[in-house]
Amino acid sequence: MTGPEADEVDVTVCSFDHPEIVMPTDHTWTEDRLPWIHLADALPAYKQNRG
Secondary structure, three states: OOOOOOOOOOOOHHHOOOHHHOOOOOEOOHHHOOOOOOOOOOOOEOOOOOO
């Protein structure tokens, strides 16, 4: 869902002054990641959006 009814807002981490304090909760749009990026954590991963 997008727009004012959305439950979440995704923000690019590099837009923060101190991105190291933000901990991820999942990985989204993994089908678009670069082939040399390997996810090596136990976080949920979604090929596209959540759900």
